[in-house]
Amino acid sequence: MRFRSLVLLLVVLAASFAVPVSRAQSPAQTNAQQASQAQTPEKPAYSLPPEKLKQAIAYSRIRVVLDFAESGWGIVMLVLLLALGIARWMQDVAVGASGNRWVQGFLFTFLFLFITTLLMLPLDMYGHHESVRFGQSVQGWGSWFGDQAKSFGLTFVLGGLFVMLLFWVIGRSPRRWWFWFWIPAMAAAVFGVFISPMVIDPMFNKFEPLEKTNPALVERLEQVVQRGGISIPPDRMFLMKASEKVTGLNAYVTGFGPSKRVVVWDTSVQKATPDEILFIFGHEMGHYVLGHIRSTVEFIGLLLLIEFYLGYRGIGWLIRRYGGRWRVESQNDWAMLVALMLVFSVLSFISEPIVNGYSRAHEHAADVYGQEAIHGIVADPQTTAQQAFQLLGEASLTDPNPNRFVEFWTFSHPSVASRAAFAAAYNPWVPGGHPKYFKR
Ligand SMILES: [Zn+2]
Numbered sequence: 516m517r518f519r520s521l522v523l524l525l526v527v528l529a530a531s532f533a534v535p536v537s538r539a540q541s542p543a544q545t546n547a548q549q550a551s552q553a554q555t556p557e558k559p560a561y562s563l564p565p566e567k568l569k570q571a572i573a574y575s576r577i578r579v580v581l582d583f584a585e586s587g588w589g590i591v592m593l594v595l596l597l598a599l600g601i602a603r604w605m606q607d608v609a610v611g612a613s614g615n616r617w618v619q620g621f622l623f624t625f626l627f628l629f630i631t632t633l634l635m636l637p638l639d640m641y642g643h644h645e646s647v648r649f650g651q652s653v654q655g656w657g658s659w660f661g662d663q664a665k666s667f668g669l670t671f672v673l674g675g676l677f678v679m680l681l682f683w684v685i686g687r688s689p690r691r692w693w694f695w696f697w698i699p700a701m702a703a704a705v706f707g708v709f710i711s712p713m714v715i716d717p718m719f720n721k722f723e724p725l726e727k728t729n730p731a732l733v734e735r736l737e738q739v740v741q742r743g744g745i746s747i748p749p750d751r752m753f754l755m756k757a758s759e760k761v762t763g764l765n766a767y768v769t770g771f772g773p774s775k776r777v778v779v780w781d782t783s784v785q786k787a788t789p790d791e792i793l794f795i796f797g798h799e800m801g802h803y804v805l806g807h808i809r810s811t812v813e814f815i816g817l818l819l820l821i822e823f824y825l826g827y828r829g830i831g832w833l834i835r836r837y838g839g840r841w842r843v844e845s846q847n848d849w850a851m852l853v854a855l856m857l858v859f860s861v862l863s864f865i866s867e868p869i870v871n872g873y874s875r876a877h878e879h880a881a882d883v884y885g886q887e888a889i890h891g892i893v894a895d896p897q898t899t900a901q902q903a904f905q906l907l908g909e910a911s912l913t914d915p916n917p918n919r920f921v922e923f924w925t926f927s928h929p930s931v932a933s934r935a936a937f938a939a940a941y942n943p944w945v946p947g948g949h950p951k952y953f954k955r
Contacts, residue, residue, distance in 0.1 A: 560901050560935035561908050561915055568915070574649045575914040579921050581642050585635070586864045592634050593857040601630070602853040603842040609849055620682065621675040623849040628671055632663075639663070649912055654760040665718055677703075678852065685846055693827035694820070701816050708808065712770040712778075721759070725752040725779055732789055736777065738892050739797050742953070743804050752777040758785065763911045766792055767799040771808065786910065790893040791903040794885050801884030805952075807877045814873055822862045829858035867924060874927040882934055886941055887953045900938035904931050 563571055596602045609623040643659055646652040654662075680699060685692045707715075716722070726733045726749050733749045740747045747768070757765070757780035764783035770776055783792050802808060830846055833854045837843075843850045886900045893899050908915070908931035915932045922930060929937075943950040 559915065559932060560939040561905055561932045563909060563915060567909065567912070570649060571912040571914045574645070574651075574912045575917065577645050578642075579918070579925070581638065581645075582925055585638055586860075586867075588638060589635070590857065590860045590864070592631065593853055593860060596630070596853050597837070597841045597843065597850075597857065600842060602850040605630075605853075606848060606850040616682075617679065619849065620679045621671075623852070624675040624678050625671060627852065628667065628674065632667060650762055651912065652761050653758070658760070662719060669715070669718070681852075682847070682849075689846065693823040697816075697820050697823050700819065700823075701812075704815070705812060708812070709771060709774050712774050712776055716769075721756040722753040722778070723756075724750065725754045725777070726750070728754060729779075729784060732779070732784070732792065735789060735793060735892070736779075736796055739793055739800065739888055740777075742892065743797075743800050743888055745800070745804060747775065747777055751775065752779070754778075754784070755780050757782050764795070764907065766796045768803050782910075787903065787906055788899075790889070790899045791906060793889050793893055794896070794900045794903045795907075796885075797888035798881045798885030800888060801881035801952075802877065805877075805880055805884060807881070811874075811877070815870075818866060818870070822859060822866070825862055826855050826858045829862075830854045833858070871925065871927050872923075875929050878928045879934075879937075882929075882937065883941070884952050886938060887943065887950050890944060890950075890953065897939055897942055900941075901935050904935035904938060907931060908935070 562568075605623055605626040608626060609619040612622055613619060643652065643654070643656075647654070677700075681692070681696055684696045688695050725736075733752055736752060737749065753776055755778050757763075762782060764780055764786055766777070766779040766783050768775065768777055777796070779792065779796070783795065787795070830851055834843060834845065834851070838845075841850070841854075843854060845851070882900070886896050889896050889899065907913070913931045915930075917926070917930055928934070942948060944955070
């Protein structure tokens, strides 16, 4: 896990529910796909015209290479920082600058973040360049760098606080810090999910009341909300000006308790039919009603506890074995943080397929929920859902036939092709059918 991603775990947690576009396939879905293909062998539920297909394959290939390159380079980069003595040098600079622990901790955090961000920048820039080239992003470099700077500032402040807390806990409990630090880390993650729609999201995008521009859509979303048996009043529905930066579409529910809200991207309003927006929204509402946010926090929490423990054991081993060469003598050294991030990066890469497999199961359940939620509200839920996936896939240049291994390792959602095929085949309202989440 990159340092930045550890600190912004909470943002990622919230954001993981905000991207309906995607990928991989469960056996049940494969059956659904085969069933639907048997009915209509000439055309799969999700397909692209030849020119778009070429682009989609090229773009997917670039994203996959970038994805693995970022993980790989993230690990190599940390090894280099340690082996070349840069980690120790950062510590010497921090300790030399002041006797005050707070100054040292924040200065070390700044140096570490600054150097790793610079080393990652070429890959990040290449990724943005390609997403512009393939029409996925319309964000100019000025605005893009502005976002990077904001994210850097945010990570620096939050990260610095976490670093101070971590070293304080390590000082108090050298053998059990992995557990005692895990508790405030989890509390911060939960608080982050709560606060980010109000504080962090508006730093990166503009929001306005959905009712202002789309009162008719609000009325129909309310029908779906009521059918789901939850309460989200119209003044908690927002339009996000996503079109200033991206071309993909989305609608989601975020926050909890008093910060709970519905967000519809303006790109969705421009490109999708109201029926399709209702389905996308129904899917996102499914995450809420089915308790996915809570169970994901619990799942990630458990994983984090294991990672913290392995982090503790990992740096013990690294310091014993390489501490002399790296001049990182104990877990109380600021430079230890680089070794800890190295252990986290490796663990995070290894656990990627576990986290993604867990997420794909949730996404499939939300698809089922979404389709059932719009029954009786839209004329033809099957076609609506299938067309929504066609639109999402086309807009985000999704490859209809992704590589199986890449799906297994990196896809947080089932493949668009399998989701579209499932949608086209799924009708629990026929005689003898059994809706999973709603009464007939
Ligand atoms: Zn989802």
